[in-house]
Amino acid sequence: MSRFWSDTARRLTPYVPGEQPKLDKLVKLNTNESPYGPSPRAVEAIQRAASEDLRRYPDPNSDALKAALARYHSVRPAQIFVGNGSDEVLAHAFIALLKHDAPLRFPDITYSFYPVYCGLFDITHTPIALTDALEIDPADYAAGGPIIFPNPNAPTGRLLPIDAVEALLAANPDVPVVIDEAYIDYGGESAIPLVDRHPNLLVTRTFSKSRALAGLRVGYAVGSAELVEGLERVKNSFNSYPLGRPAQAGAIASVEDEPHFRDSCARVIATREWLDQALTALGFEVLPSAANFVFARHPKHAGATLAAALRDQAIIVRHFKLPRIDDYLRITVGTDDECAALIDALKALV
Amino acid sequence: MSRFWSDTARRLTPYVPGEQPKLDKLVKLNTNESPYGPSPRAVEAIQRAASEDLRRYPDPNSDALKAALARYHSVRPAQIFVGNGSDEVLAHAFIALLKHDAPLRFPDITYSFYPVYCGLFDITHTPIALTDALEIDPADYAAGGPIIFPNPNAPTGRLLPIDAVEALLAANPDVPVVIDEAYIDYGGESAIPLVDRHPNLLVTRTFSKSRALAGLRVGYAVGSAELVEGLERVKNSFNSYPLGRPAQAGAIASVEDEPHFRDSCARVIATREWLDQALTALGFEVLPSAANFVFARHPKHAGATLAAALRDQAIIVRHFKLPRIDDYLRITVGTDDECAALIDALKALV
Numbered sequence: 131m132s133r134f135w136s137d138t139a140r141r142l143t144p145y146v147p148g149e150q151p152k153l154d155k156l157v158k159l160n161t162n163e164s165p166y167g168p169s170p171r172a173v174e175a176i177q178r179a180a181s182e183d184l185r186r187y188p189d190p191n192s193d194a195l196k197a198a199l200a201r202y203h204s205v206r207p208a209q210i211f212v213g214n215g216s217d218e219v220l221a222h223a224f225i226a227l228l229k230h231d232a233p234l235r236f237p238d239i240t241y242s243f244y245p246v247y248c249g250l251f252d253i254t255h256t257p258i259a260l261t262d263a264l265e266i267d268p269a270d271y272a273a274g275g276p277i278i279f280p281n282p283n284a285p286t287g288r289l290l291p292i293d294a295v296e297a298l299l300a301a302n303p304d305v306p307v308v309i310d311e312a313y314i315d316y317g318g319e320s321a322i323p324l325v326d327r328h329p330n331l332l333v334t335r336t337f338s339k340s341r342a343l344a345g346l347r348v349g350y351a352v353g354s355a356e357l358v359e360g361l362e363r364v365k366n367s368f369n370s371y372p373l374g375r376p377a378q379a380g381a382i383a384s385v386e387d388e389p390h391f392r393d394s395c396a397r398v399i400a401t402r403e404w405l406d407q408a409l410t411a412l413g414f415e416v417l418p419s420a421a422n423f424v425f426a427r428h429p430k431h432a433g434a435t436l437a438a439a440l441r442d443q444a445i446i447v448r449h450f451k452l453p454r455i456d457d458y459l460r461i462t463v464g465t466d467d468e469c470a471a472l473i474d475a476l477k478a479l480v
Numbered sequence: 481m482s483r484f485w486s487d488t489a490r491r492l493t494p495y496v497p498g499e500q501p502k503l504d505k506l507v508k509l510n511t512n513e514s515p516y517g518p519s520p521r522a523v524e525a526i527q528r529a530a531s532e533d534l535r536r537y538p539d540p541n542s543d544a545l546k547a548a549l550a551r552y553h554s555v556r557p558a559q560i561f562v563g564n565g566s567d568e569v570l571a572h573a574f575i576a577l578l579k580h581d582a583p584l585r586f587p588d589i590t591y592s593f594y595p596v597y598c599g600l601f602d603i604t605h606t607p608i609a610l611t612d613a614l615e616i617d618p619a620d621y622a623a624g625g626p627i628i629f630p631n632p633n634a635p636t637g638r639l640l641p642i643d644a645v646e647a648l649l650a651a652n653p654d655v656p657v658v659i660d661e662a663y664i665d666y667g668g669e670s671a672i673p674l675v676d677r678h679p680n681l682l683v684t685r686t687f688s689k690s691r692a693l694a695g696l697r698v699g700y701a702v703g704s705a706e707l708v709e710g711l712e713r714v715k716n717s718f719n720s721y722p723l724g725r726p727a728q729a730g731a732i733a734s735v736e737d738e739p740h741f742r743d744s745c746a747r748v749i750a751t752r753e754w755l756d757q758a759l760t761a762l763g764f765e766v767l768p769s770a771a772n773f774v775f776a777r778h779p780k781h782a783g784a785t786l787a788a789a790l791r792d793q794a795i796i797v798r799h800f801k802l803p804r805i806d807d808y809l810r811i812t813v814g815t816d817d818e819c820a821a822l823i824d825a826l827k828a829l830v
Contacts, residue, residue: 132706134656134680135713136579138601144716147540164535173530176726180526184730185514185692190497214564214697217719225600229486250575250717251488306484330484342535345725347564356482363485366494367600369567375695376526376726380534 145246157445159462164342169390175383176376188375195378198385208355214372216336216349226360227306229253232275241284266290268298280310285460287419292319299328308332313421315340322352329354341384348381398422402463408473427457443475495596507795509812512773514692519740525733526726538725545728548735558705564722566686566699576710577656579603582625591634616640618648630660635810637769642669649678658682663771665690672702679704691734698731748772752813758823777807793825
């Protein structure tokens with residue numbers, strides 16, 4: 131604490147991201163990165179952007195990137211908002227759309243950055259408990275304040291089917307609803323086609339998972355033009371130029387390389403199914419996952435103990451010391467070899 | 481306005497950055513970019529980063545970049561904060577350090593983003609008038625709330641000499657003082673050596689001007705470890721990964737290429753002196769500039785009229801429709817050829 135800090139700075143409990151160890155030779159299955167690289171076209175575009183006009187400010191509005199994303203999702207460019215990773219997009223959504231008198235609602239088990247944003251922007255919030263099966267039940271989201279949830283949820287990986295998403299939206303036409311689709315590309319059905327019928331719906335996306343560009347920092351949101359305008363007002367009061375030239379160029383090239391994208395996602399999904407079966411065969415209970423990770427617990431071994439034992443073998447998975455999920459491990463779907471190494475290590479442990 | 485916007489989003493008056501026209505063949509002297517490119521080593525480092533591990537999250541703490549900057553400025557890494565352009569660094573400083581009960585003080589004529597941040601974070605503020613010569617007078621900053629000002633000031637280009645900076649600090653030991661040194665490398669003396677004696681002093685810097693990396697988006701701040709910790713708390717409650725891998729790599733390489741940096745700054749300073757004299761010869765009153773731009777007015781021609789007439793000839797300068805400086809043009813120091821083209825155009829106009 132310092133007397134020079136604001137009250138806001140004093141009261142914060144910052145987010146703690148998954149560890150980014152600086153050691154080599156790790157099997158790193160803790161931060162849900164893609165095991166495959168980004169589109170080679172994205173790499174080339176970044177390299178080209180680096181050699182052209184880096185002394186110039188980038189387009190503050192990222193118009194070319196918005197146009198590419200609008201084409202991709204069949205919406206208008208005014209329905210696209212872009213930011214420095216989906217964490218920044220979410221931060222702007224919290225201050226622009228989710229801060230109202232009625233408390234913000236989100237699942238009790240979810241992306242742990244949400245309560246942190248609430249602390250930063252002084253937003254009251256109410257947790258809504260997942261069911262015993264760690265699922266979101268739309269019936270629990272009847273009347274109330276704004277809503278945010280990831281779909282698939284993190285860290286459970288469980289998908290809310292699109293008809294359930296529609297039921298939740300139908301029950302909440304008068305408050306902003308943000309759906310964080312960081313992991314939707316691994317088998318879920320997106321809510322983006324619903325934005326035109328639901329002016330209160332904002333869907334956020336990231337280039338960090340299925341597009342394998344976590345190192346570049348690009349995220350975006352799709353919604354009604356009026357929601358996007360609210361986000362733009364906040365963005366233009368915070369940082370005019372959130373995306374540099376390499377980031378804009380790389381993201382555009384990624385969006386335009388559909389075969390690479392589809393192939394990467396398909397490979398991750400195939401490995402996920404193998405991993406699910408292999409863990410089940412070892413006695414783990416594995417939640418059905420529609421993400422690039424699985425969430426699993428062993429009836430006889432504590433999550434923290436297993437995570438520590440794996441770490442001793444240079445395999446890093448994520449464990450959350452939180453009520454209800456303390457037993458679980460969240461395991462990123464890596465390459466086939468990485469997942470096999472994990473299963474081998476677990477065989478010796480359980 | 482939308483009923484889904486928060487009160488914050490409703491009450492904002494966003495910042496309007498200098499135009500980034502998408503036309504070619506312009507003489508673009510409106511956003512204070514470097515006329516010379518960045519260090520070739522920075523370009524190579526970005527290209528290398530693009531081909532390595534872009535699927536991985538970057539180091540959330542940018543430790544290698546902080547170490548490079550700490551070496552450069554002879555401070556400890558814990559005294560360095562980095563962000564997505566100095567606008568993001570400033571935004572975090574506003575919420576972490578400049579939001580207190582006593583109103584924030586800054587010059588009436590200054591970087592026009594400051595009141596915008598105040599709107600976003602609900603910070604009360606009081607303008608302190610520049611002198612008639614458009615200078616900051618430390619005597620006007622006796623007792624009061626936190627302080628922020630650019631040095632050299634924008635858009636005037638006027639430098640507050642280091643002894644005057646020390647006088648201002650001596651009079652304000654109990655409130656945070658942020659000095660925005662975006663333009664310090666063009667002839668000013670930095671306040672960074674003062675941070676160890678003044679735990680309330682934060683100095684912000686950018687890679688967008690003297691390091692010619694506006695397209696990359698990197699800024700930083702240097703201060704006491706306790707001020708930096710306050711900024712880190714806000715950063716880690718907003719976005720864990722503000723700088724991508726290409727940005728971190730490019731910035732490090734730039735800091736390590738001192739000859740390129742010194743040479744670029746020296747060329748800009750030489751051209752600025754030529755431009756100052758050429759404008760003076762045309763009858764302009766030119767404020768003494770320690771920045772990479774000059775601020776000038778002509779006694780017989782309105783600033784807006786001149787800016788529009790230059791624009792018709794594809795030469796863009798910046799004009800601010802604001803009290804006290806409505807007569808002035810802010811002209812970025814371009815290449816010698818660009819400045820000669822500007823002077824030729826003005827000769828025909830005045």
